[in-house]
Amino acid sequence: MNIRIGNGYDIHKLVTGRALILGGVKINHELGLLGHSDADVLTHAIMDAMLGALSLGDIGHYFPPTDEKWAGADSLVLLKQVNQLILERGWKVGNIDSVIVAERPKLKPHIKAMRYMLTTTLNLDIDQISVKATTNEQLGPVGREEGIAAYAVALLEKVN
Ligand code: MG
DSSP, X not given: OOEEEEXXXXXXXXXXXXXXXXXXXXXXOSOEEOSSSOOOHHHHHHHHHHHHHTTOOOHHHHSOTTOGXXXXXXXXXXXXXXXXXXXXXXXXXXEEEEEEEOSSSOOGGGHHHXXXXXXXXXXXXXXXXXXXXXXXXXXXXXXXXXEEEEEEEEEEEXXX
16 A cells, blocks of 8 residues: 555643644634643644554654653654654655634634644645634533644655
């Protein structure tokens, strides 16, 4: 097989006193995501999708939350490392599709910047990464603005 597919999911809690970073973009909001790293939930879901495509485990294995080394880490730096693991094994990203589930703030104005940050980090063309955003229609923890979730799928291609 010359193609592999992987999926990723992540969720982080919304709290006061933390920055909201999605896809490497800092977004103005009164709440931010809590986590050991910068808690960039979108980038985390994308990394898990990439690792999953090659059955390489999950980001918790490579960047354990118990390791002080990753405290406050820029998730784009971690994404670059995940991409390196894939390239070393003779694979590259074909495309990624993702969706952020957040009740607030409105993410549409930031989508382009996220795609730019992600594709620049991965050395891809802008049309190789799709980022979508939806609300949870006020349902469940995401709907109550207790957190933000993200889903991603990644298609990898064998490099010849
Ligand atoms: Mg995470």
